[in-house]
Amino acid sequence: MELLSVHNLNKKYEKFALKNVSFSLEKGYIMGFVGRNGAGKTTTLKTMLNLVHADGGTVSFLGKDYFSDELACKQKIGLMFGDIFYYPKQRLRTITNVVKRFYNEWDDAAYEGYLARFDLDPEKKVEKLSTGMKVKYSLALALSHHAQLLILDEPTSGLDPVSRDDMLELFQELIEGGETSILFSTQITSDLEKCADFITYIKDGAIIASTEKDEFLDSYKILKGSGERLTNDLRHKLIGCKENSLGFSGLVKTTDLRGSTGLEVSAADIESIMIYYEKGRAE
Amino acid sequence: MNIIISNTSDKPIYQQIFEQVSAQIVKGELERDFCLPPIRTVAKQLRISVITVKKAWEELEHRGFIYTMVGKGCFVAPLLPGERASKRDELVAEKLKKDIEYYKGLGLTLPELIELIRRYYGS
Numbered sequence: 001m002e003l004l005s006v007h008n009l010n011k012k013y014e015k016f017a018l019k020n021v022s023f024s025l026e027k028g029y030i031m032g033f034v035g036r037n038g039a040g041k042t043t044t045l046k047t048m049l050n051l052v053h054a055d056g057g058t059v060s061f062l063g064k065d066y067f068s069d070e071l072a073c074k075q076k077i078g079l080m081f082g083d084i085f086y087y088p089k090q091r092l093r094t095i096t097n098v099v100k101r102f103y104n105e106w107d108d109a110a111y112e113g114y115l116a117r118f119d120l121d122p123e124k125k126v127e128k129l130s131t132g133m134k135v136k137y138s139l140a141l142a143l144s145h146h147a148q149l150l151i152l153d154e155p156t157s158g159l160d161p162v163s164r165d166d167m168l169e170l171f172q173e174l175i176e177g178g179e180t181s182i183l184f185s186t187q188i189t190s191d192l193e194k195c196a197d198f199i200t201y202i203k204d205g206a207i208i209a210s211t212e213k214d215e216f217l218d219s220y221k222i223l224k225g226s227g228e229r230l231t232n233d234l235r236h237k238l239i240g241c242k243e244n245s246l247g248f249s250g251l252v253k254t255t256d257l258r259g260s261t262g263l264e265v266s267a268a269d270i271e272s273i274m275i276y277y278e279k280g281r282a283e
Numbered sequence: 284m285n286i287i288i289s290n291t292s293d294k295p296i297y298q299q300i301f302e303q304v305s306a307q308i309v310k311g312e313l314e315r316d317f318c319l320p321p322i323r324t325v326a327k328q329l330r331i332s333v334i335t336v337k338k339a340w341e342e343l344e345h346r347g348f349i350y351t352m353v354g355k356g357c358f359v360a361p362l363l364p365g366e367r368a369s370k371r372d373e374l375v376a377e378k379l380k381k382d383i384e385y386y387k388g389l390g391l392t393l394p395e396l397i398e399l400i401r402r403y404y405g406s
Contacts, residue, residue, distance in 0.1 A: 028323070029333060172327040197332045212334055214295070267293070 002063075003027045003181050004149055009057035011047045016205060018043055021057070023200045023210035027148070028178035030171055032192035032213070033185040034270060035202035036278060041185040042081070042153055044202065049079070049151065061149065075104055078147030080138045082154045088127035092120065092137060103145035111144035117170075131158040139167075143174070150174070152184040156191055164188070168195050189270035199270065203277065220273050224249040225263040240276030251276035284313060284320070288329055296331055300339035302374075308348050308359055309371040315361040319349060346370075 005024040011017065018040050025031050035041050046052045048059045050070055059066035061073045086095050092115075100106040115122060118136035129137065135158055142150060156164045172195055174180050186192065192199065192213065200210040209216055223238070226247045235241065238250035251268060268276075286303050288296055307313045319325075322340060326333040340357055343349045347370065349357045362370065386396055 168330070169327075172330065175333070176323045176327050178323060194330050195332060197334045213332055214297070214335060214338070 001027050003061065004183070005060045006044075006048050007058045007060075009044065009047055009059070010055045011043060011052065012055050013043075016040070016043070018047060019206040021047075021202070021205075021207055023207060025149075025181050025183060025198065027181055028175050029197040030175055030182045030184070030195055031198040031200060032189075032196035032270075033183060033200050033202070034187075034189060034192065034274065035185075036274070037187075039202045040205040041202060043205075045081075045151055045153055045183075045185065049074075049077075075145070076148045078142035078145065078150040080135075080142045080150075080152045080155055082135075082157065084138065086126045086134075086137075089125060091123055091125055093122040095126070096122065096141065099141050100144075105146045107144055107146060110146075111140060114140035114143055132160060132163055135159060136163070148180050150180065150182045150184070152182065154186055155184055156186055156188055164191060171195060189274070192270055201274070201277075208277065216273075217268060217270070219254050220251055220268040221254050221257055222249060222266045222268050222272060222276075223252050223257075223263050224266070229263060240279035242279070284317075286325070286329060288331065297335050297338040297342065300329075300336065301342045304339070304343060305346070305348050305370075305374060308362070309367050309374065311367065313359045315359055317359040318355075319357040319359070321356060346373075 003025055007022050009018055009021040016038070021040070021044050023031075033041050033044070043052070047054045048066070050067055054067070062076065064073055066073050096111065100108075100111070114120075118133075118140060120133065120137055120140065126134070126137075135155060139152070139155060142152070156167055159167060168191055171182050171184075175182060196213050198211065199213045199216045201208045201216075209219075211219075220239075223234075224247060227243065227245075230241075230243070230248045237252055237256040239252065241248055241250035251273060257265065284304065284307060286300055288299055292299065294302075304313070304319075319340070320328075322336045323333055326336045329336070340349065344351060344357070347362075348360055350360050351357050383396075391399075
């Protein structure tokens, strides 16, 4: 069942614009949101949540129109943005007591559970927390009111590999019941390689792809070969091409692969798809 | 039921799952009507996407290794010993055909190939 649907979202700034951003997410899945710095990930998340006003487009959540029913929708959404700062001189306990009052379904037991799981001391002051601890605290706040959709902006950045692994395990636990979905943006594409069901890729404010991860990965291949094999026809098909005296490598749509016998074809991962895409089509 | 995923293999993960579970079924290690764990639990335990597991289960069902009871889960199909053997042969044929292509590409004749299989079968 559809949980979230973003349709033709537009937001214009002086030097940047979101262009008809559309994607949707069903209940019980993890969607990874990728793109370069400045591609529009955070702007998309903020616009769809009405933290900044959209110039056009609709967002529906659990069948409701988000923009006209924002308060009710937010009760069911857990948010975590990397650039939210808490009062540095306050204790976690104090901040939590403020936040929890906004949520009808705040669950103290769940919150205590996350504090214990993340090894957080509620008596600590925010300024005493490490970067990773701050991320974990934000997550504990986002997870403790039975949200059905978690929107997490770079939740794993700043975490050590062990904590990141714990976090991904937690994400999979959260969606196991099939009711909760997670939309998270990240630069650490290997995290998505493991657990994401869907990938949405944004470039210069426009969605390049929003599809099942396996399908996304299967639709591209990396081609390598010696320089003389790089014909004009082939060059035209390549999305991003790196050439040097030893040969060339480029990304190609799997559907364009025919006729490239004799070239080295290998599977593409999210990172390489992004890198070649951002280098643009070869001239 | 055992599933071991290799992240370095060229084989897609759903294919690895399909091969391992179907092998356990044709060998009779998983008995008829054995209830497979829920897709979401498998995904969590293997640390892979829900959709990948779903795809493997769908392939298993499509090929007649398991059946689904709505609301209850997936179960190992009740195969007669003869059916198990023919399903095993199907799997073998698929793999063999691919391998034989490769050997033909290397110029091996059938007697040469059989000789090599004899030599290495036990090792």
